[in-house]
Amino acid sequence: MNKKVSDLSKKEGDDGDFVVVVVRQHPTLDEPKALDVLPDELEKFVPIGDLVMLEIQQPDGTKKDVAMRLADFNKLAPNMDQVLKEARKTRGRVPGTRVGNGNG
Structure with missing residues (x-):
């Protein structure tokens, strides 16, 4: 070895x-x-507790990783659990879009 x-x-x-x-x-x-x-x-x-790992995507395409404490993240909206439940997924089609070439 x-x-x-x-x-x-x-x-x-x-x-x-x-x-x-x-x-x-x-x-x-x-x-x-x-x-x-x-x-x-x-x-x-030593872990610092419950963290939320985020990727911030700017309009110009740049990305930045951010770690936040769960308690601070949950303060960003009155009902963060519901906000997350209703948020769109990162894969697949954006809700409300249609598949097709636009000719029919």
Whole structure:
């Protein structure tokens, strides 16, 4: 087996012992990066609670990922559960559009 070293602690282990943690967004990164981490080091990654992950799509086509606490997201509309239930899906046709070439 190949040996690997933890990116966090520099502890050595077998290749199959490691977990990969992908850093998708960070202020100093312009692309995702992968960290090799031993399972017992995962306890250092403390979640901050219920999050809502958003993708903001600007009219010019640029996109930005945003994470918000669920409680703050729910404050954006009086009945956010209903707003989400009635929102259009991201795949398929936009509600109210018709399939066809317009000739018939």
